[in-house]
Amino acid sequence: MSSPAEAGSSYDGLRIRALNKSFASFHAVKELDLDVPRGSFFALLGPSGCGKTTTLRMVAGLEAPTSGTITLAGQDITDKKPYQRPVNTVFQNYALFPHLDIFENVAFGLRRRKVSGVEAKVKDMLELVELEAQARKKPAQLSGGQQQRVALARALINEPEVLLLDEPLGALDLKLRRAMQIEIKRIQTEVGLTFIHVTHDQEEAMTMADTVAVMNAGVIEQMGTPSELYENPASTFVANFLGQSNLIEGTVQSSGSDVVTVDMHGIGVTIPAHRAHTDGGKGWIGIRPEKVLIGAAGAELDAPGNTIPGGVVSDVSFFGVSTQYLVKMPWGQELMVFAQNTGRDPIFRTGESVELSWRPEYAFLLDHAQDVKAGAEEAS
């Protein structure tokens, strides 16, 4: 999954090579390669137990790798102690020192490094997170959102090469979480430091990060910008974990340099070659529910692709802005369709016959050897 040159010492971001971590009987991280460019907002996304937190803790130095190397700004930090690394962490439960006030919590790292001008720096940092008024309070006196901001300030003030965020918003309620997502993104843009954000929340990863690495069972499944991952998932896990996907069985008939033609239960569909992630034989044809067009049987659908007839609406959920259908296809599978309520089309009722269609450039093709349900349960 790593791309740039193996120059190692000249790379100024975080570089992980062949990283492994085994606990007694559990291989948590497997041969992990990763490059995080300096100044980027990077998200490690995956279900619980996928190894993302273990990876983060190895970067922080709180967990020793079984094998592999971690270099940061050209320096090998694999065997450095946590307090010797230019890395700071925002912990999941904040881990604020309960016996110190907010000011001293934020000043902790500066004082340990004997940096001068602590007073002014802490003031500036508290201003950045809008907590100037709380400087002399103890952590227990603050709300969850405020404690979260203290934890952020306490790490940021040290201007680390990499700031690690371990599910930092997990304990907050939905509304506060949204506000903090925007807040953290704003701060990252303002300070320009490298952020690595570990989360199981796909929406959080997609709204905040410029690059997302989807992790599953100790390996990185796919890495890219949020839109790349969403629009062109390379595995069934990514297709199901990031949003929802219809995955339909098909057999590759011909592979050209531009398009791959696949037989889908008797209907020929085409898929752009760069969106086909399998070599031949059988495959899973993937299409996002909102990319599927729905129309009455025999109606003209606004899509240059094939029309797939014979669908019967089996379930309708009206959401106001959109309607979500389940459509039973002739081969027995139920497909999801999200239709915008533009007012142009009628809302279909359960039992009505419909036709489906999609633009070929939105479809993708996945390896048939992968579990068609991978990632569907973990995504919530």
Next chain:
Amino acid sequence: MRWVREHVIALIGGAVLVYLFVPIFLVVLMSFNDPATRNVYRFDGFTLDNWLHPCADPAMCDSLALSIEIGLLATLVATVIGTLAAFALVRWDFAGRSQSNLLIFLPMAAPEIVMGSSLLTLFVQGGFAGQLGFVTIFIAHVMFCLSFVVVTVRSRLAGMNDTLEQAASDLYATPQQTFWRVTFPLVLPGILGAALLSFSLSFDDFIITNLNSGSEVTFPMYVWGVARVGLPMQVNVVGTLMLVISLVIVLTGEVNSRRRARALV
């Protein structure tokens, strides 16, 4: 009748409080007693004499000094050893840890009279026969205080989140700095509590001390000895003083934490 039914909880509560406080009140009252006869268990008249001359019987003040001395020494040693043991038991994964955790309870569970007599056997067999005294009392007190210290500090440590130490380490604190800046301040209330408990256990002990004291006389032993001929009123002065000191300690703690809480709101 209806009034009684409606206030029955308050009445019972009041009765329990009276039951708890009558002996304490008596101690304070008797410290001002001016006994007319040898019957020292009757309040005959008010005087400040007992307070003005607390050491009227020098033997009492000697025993008091001995008890305080042993109490402080035993507390210091038991607290240091016990705290170190508690850290080992909570933070170190060594062979025999769970057994040690269990065994540490044994001295607390064993009857004092058994511990006392077995210690005596030990000292006599160990060649201390003619030298029972300060050192043997001190050794015995450290022994029975130790378990209480370990248990008290251990519960405080076990309740402490070790991510705080990870956070300190992440924020450039060396292991030594992490201990003194984060771990120790957070465990300190537990250590202080253990020390207070140790002192009162040591100061109060009669059974074990009596068996291992040789010719030394601690304060509880003095009181036991003179009780047969009539207590000097100064014993009540000491009792009252101890009561006042503990009240002051508790109240200061309370006031401090309230003031801190108020300053933070």
